[in-house]
Amino acid sequence: MAIRKWLVVAKNEYRIRVNSIRGIRPYFPYLVTGLLAVYVAFIAPAFVSLFVDDFIAFFLSQFALAMVPIIMFLFFFYLIILPITYTLQGMQAGRVEIFLAAPIKPSDILLGEFLGVTPFYAIAITVVAGFFTAALSPLGLDVLQMAITVIIFVVTFLSALWIGTVIAALARTKFAESARGRDIGRALSLVLALPMVAVMYAIIGGGLPEALANPGTSGTVKAILGLLPSSWGAELVVSFAFNPGNIGAIGFETFTRLSGLVAFFVAVLWLGTKAANRAYSIEPTTFIASRAKPDGYFYRAVRYLGGGGSFGTLLVSVFKNYGRRLENLSRIAYILGIIIMVNVFFVRDFTDPEGPLIMAQFLFPFLAVFIVGQVAMHGKESLFIYKKTPNGVGRFVKAKLIQGWLVAVPIATAITVISLIRVPQASLIPLLAYVVIIILLVAANVALALGLALLNPQFSESARAQMSGLMVNANIAMFASIGVFIGSLIALDLGIFSTLLLQNTVIWLLAIIFLYLGKRKLGRIE
């Protein structure tokens, strides 16, 4: 009998995912199962026992009525965007052609792709469900309530993953065929997580827990989230906490909520298989070729800034190549989103300028790395163009640095001015001085980020590899900035203004050193 096609695809997907651990592949499932069993049986209960009174108080509070649905919503949303992000970052239309040429139904491909990665998501589901059951256990839930709690987590999370897998497959069809589409896909993959980050920031620093202690607010949030399937099971878990060992008291609620959740899962499974035909197609989705417009005022100004001659042309070319990639603009949008959320949720109560300035220490190095940190993303060949030309390496580094400044400095200035305007006691002259210092610091951060990127060039075409390279450099730049700032603030006790001046000097020195080393490395790359 021929093996089921979805199983073939699932096996293949699984093999690809465990490729990096080929040596232990045969033992991997047993190893993971064993570790998870230890976690569920010992580690999670042991951890919960440290805070058992807090957990009991939490589950029996007004706060939990809205907080548990919020937590479930966060997991639900995260598991939807996870496969989408993964797909958008590394889309390949060619693999779809392999499937389409073979005698296999699109629904089998979709199901196979889903089941192939499910074991890995099951690890996350077990960790979360194991933690919740351990936290609920001291309340005295009976075996049936525990089993239903586990079923709720499994069904809710699998529904989210399936929805994410279907959307990912549809997105691949929409975007993978053209270079523009792949760019859009990568751009989207970066900003998808922002709504989730917003909710998390609201919980951590935005006063959401305090607000939810109010029954009115809690009731409103609960009612809104109640419309989402992620809440159907979450509310049942809270009901179990209020009625431990007495499922009969909430028998109807248990039946309706659980049935609704299972019906939702079956419905999305069915709809997903129906959508599969549209999810696996290599028909072109667009015939619009992007066309360059004649240079406007902006590029003419950039050319003028570059001296108007051949370097001006080079600077404009570098700028165009950067600005026409939605992925780059999306990175800026992402970091701007984070900065805005940090200011909204964490900097609310500052009455002096130090608060916004300290926050800037964390975020502007990221902004700088996100803007100039991918000099090598198009492979060595693109860098060889500069190596081949007279003084090409130096001119490339100079052009990239100016381009980085032209993007980062106005953004950082605007953010700093808006942040400082919100500080009621601040007067004009010190604010202007702070703005100037921040501008200089951001310019230094850009130079440092470029130096780091050149010193450790990321040649991989993989969006995931590029992002991990960026994050490494961003963390180095951030810790350098914060380290110098806090170190000099504590050790020298100079006051914030002088500390910022000292920090500027040190970061500029570091930037010059790294830029020199990076340029030398670029000149020696073979």
Add this chain to the structure above:
Amino acid sequence: MKVVIHSDKLSKYYGKGGEIKAVDELDLEVYEGETFGLLGPNGAGKTTTVRLLNCIIKPTKGTATVSGFDILEEDTKVKRVTGLLAESPGLYEKLSAYEFLEFMGALYDVPSNILTERIDDLLKLFELHDRRDYLLEGYSRGMKQKILIASALIHDPPILFLDEPTSMLDPRAALMVKDLIKKLAESAGKTIFICSHILPVVEELCDRIGIINQGRLIALGTVDEIIAQTKTKTLEEAFIAITGGVEEKELLAWREQKSGDS
């Protein structure tokens, strides 16, 4: 001679109102056991034709039969009797050669007791047996192409579609692929449908050729017949005569312009 590929006004249009005619009313017959070459410039409609005949995309109008099976009604049967080497296929680079062929064999329902032996045979044929457990990401371009051809042969299809089989290969790998195609046509009796814009490859391998331009089949016959029809001396000249080309004078016009200015 038995016709194994027959297209009847096969068309694929894109865009609003179908203004982009990727393939336009293609009438074509390919005979059993022959090696047929579809020649054409970039964007002429070769790959679209192959995708239509392999049921990867659906025609806007017209239809075709492959080995007697209708591409609109019997797509699964068509897929079972054809093997495809796509122009830019997505290899699973994190699989070994053996794993990839095992996967492809399973997709085509090759029984597992036959599959292992067939993979070994194909890897030996392509001189890759000693590298069977290496990941494909470490293979050279030529080696990857060999694996892709092996994957097209894994279910032993009577009809083989090869879209630009040598375009990315170095001369040595290209020679090896050409020899293999010849062997498949002569010894194994396969019907081979090659798409290419590399004229010597088509000239050397194909019994008959068709020239396609802007979606329309504009010439059909043996190489000698097409040269005779166009009253030229070589296939290259015939191809340029049929599809149109850029004159050397046009190419160098900017130099003349510049020297005229100075």
